[in-house]
Amino acid sequence: MRSKYRSLKIRIMLQTLGISIIVALIGYFILDIFVDGVLQDPFAKTVVYMFQRIGMNEVEAIRLYRLIFWKNKVLIVGGFFMTLLLFSFYLGMSKFTTYLRQVENGIQMILDESSNRILLPEPLQPLENKLNEIKRTLKEQRRNEEENEQRKNDLIAYLAHDLKTPLTSVIAYLTLLNEAPDMPTEQRAKYTGISLQKAKRLGEMINEFFEITRYNLQNITLEKKEFYLYVLLEQVLDSFNPILKERGLQYTIDVDDRILINGDPDRLARVFENLLKNAVAYCYPNSTINVHGIVEGEGARILVRNQGKTIPPHQLEKLFEKFYRLDEARSSETGGAGLGLAIAKEIVELHDGTIKVDSQNGYTTFSIWLPRIKEET
Structure with a gap:
């Protein structure tokens, strides 16, 4: 995975370097060939002619041309060069902004719990695999949480239902003992023992309720x-x-x-x-x-x-x-x-x-x- 990210980094560096070299060559070509070479005379004549059309004589038009263009040609070409560089860099980086948008869409698919697989361009395959792994892990965690919650709810329902059985027995045997004060000693001892046994079971089930509610709240720390x-x-x-x-x-x-x-x-x-x-x-x-x-x-x-x-x-x-x-x-x-x-x-x-x-x-x-x-x- 690291080698693939390294290849992507080298690709970005080479593309950025290539764009810079191409723009530099274009700027040099414009300055040296066109401005100082082939287009110098036609461009100068065209500008002087335009100045003459707005009412200047030829001498004034030439002087204004020299003042505006000739003395500032490096600045003008530099501005044009920087504009071209920024535009070229923007075109070059648009591919990577597309990558970022696709990664953002993949993350959104995770947040939306989409069932579709996240697909990214080939250079981002390691990231695609990682996002899909995160997506599977989160889905599994959600499934486990839902199953645990359902088990807890079922267990509470079972315990709530089962609480009635020992409670009913305790009430029934205590009622018999209360209504029959002359009950034989052996039978009284039997009913008392059963009542005690059911009461203990009732206490255990109540403790289980407390254990269920306490489990998610406790933070186990060790004293070694x-x-x-x-x-x-x-x-x-x-x-x-x-x-x-x-x-x-x-x-x-x-x-x-x-x-x-x-x-x-x-x-x-x-x-x-x-x-x-x-x-x-x-x-x-x-x-x-x-x-x-x-x-x-x-x-x-x-x-x-x-x-x-x-x-x-x-x-x-x-x-x-x-x-x-x-x-x-x-x-x-x-x-x-x-x-x-x-x-x-x-x-x-x-x-x-x-x-x-x-x-x-x-x-x-x-x-x-x-x-x-x-x-x-």
């Missing part, structure tokens, strides 16, 4: 410090013990305890919490969640693996998009707002890391790579 990865993962997994036991799940952790990370432990803890929430939501009951961490090159590779339904490739590509949830999450009590993995990806990338997912043969594995601090030898 050195910490051992194993310690962080052990603390996160320990906090998940009650949830895991509730579903009959187990976990294994096999992480190199020498891996030292320079990052924000609170933000990275949220990454692994979101991955574990996702694993709990989609893994089979009474299965095992595996967490594995090893040194890999200049960083550390962390794998979070769970056994569950294989995720199709077309859905894997969208898992890290905000407000995206797998279809079964809409009917699941563990389905979140579809922000967990999007937030995890953003935090990992802020640490100059990468995150990806693979799902096959009934196992889904999230793989995170983070830069590490090398041990001193």
Whole structure:
């Protein structure tokens, strides 16, 4: 691309230089050949004759001719030369002003969201390609924004509808408890437990509403410090013990305890919490969640693996998009707002890391790579 722009620059320079040389030759030709040569005598006689026609005698006409033309011939020819130069330069640059107008039209096509391809002259082909690339990128961004907005609206509609179910249950069971003060203790305990469970779910869904509205407003900033990865993962997994036991799940952790990370432990803890929430939501009951961490090159590779339904490739590509949830999450009590993995990806990338997912043969594995601090030898 640079070579093509260089060719265009050389072409402009050569054309400008050529115009200047041609105009200089024309000016010299007029001054030396016509004014001082071939046309000198006829021109002088013509001017003297015209002066005589307005009432001057021949001597006065010759004197006036010398005063006006002969003594100022260089100035007159110079003025003519400059006028010719400007006119020639204007003609030469008109091609490039045409280029600018075409580029302006291309930019306007981007602003108007035109579906037509931007076409520019051959010398501006690199710029044509760049404008069309910008046009495609903006179109893709607009499409993604529209899809995200639609997902968010759909999710809010789902949550608003789903809020009614636990709320209705809580009201119904509390009404039964209120209307039957002599209800048997065992039945009362059962209804109270169900009411508490539904109320907790209601609270989780309300928190999801807040998370949706907060996502676009928050600006994630990191407060980095050195910490051992194993310690962080052990603390996160320990906090998940009650949830895991509730579903009959187990976990294994096999992480190199020498891996030292320079990052924000609170933000990275949220990454692994979101991955574990996702694993709990989609893994089979009474299965095992595996967490594995090893040194890999200049960083550390962390794998979070769970056994569950294989995720199709077309859905894997969208898992890290905000407000995206797998279809079964809409009917699941563990389905979140579809922000967990999007937030995890953003935090990992802020640490100059990468995150990806693979799902096959009934196992889904999230793989995170983070830069590490090398041990001193």
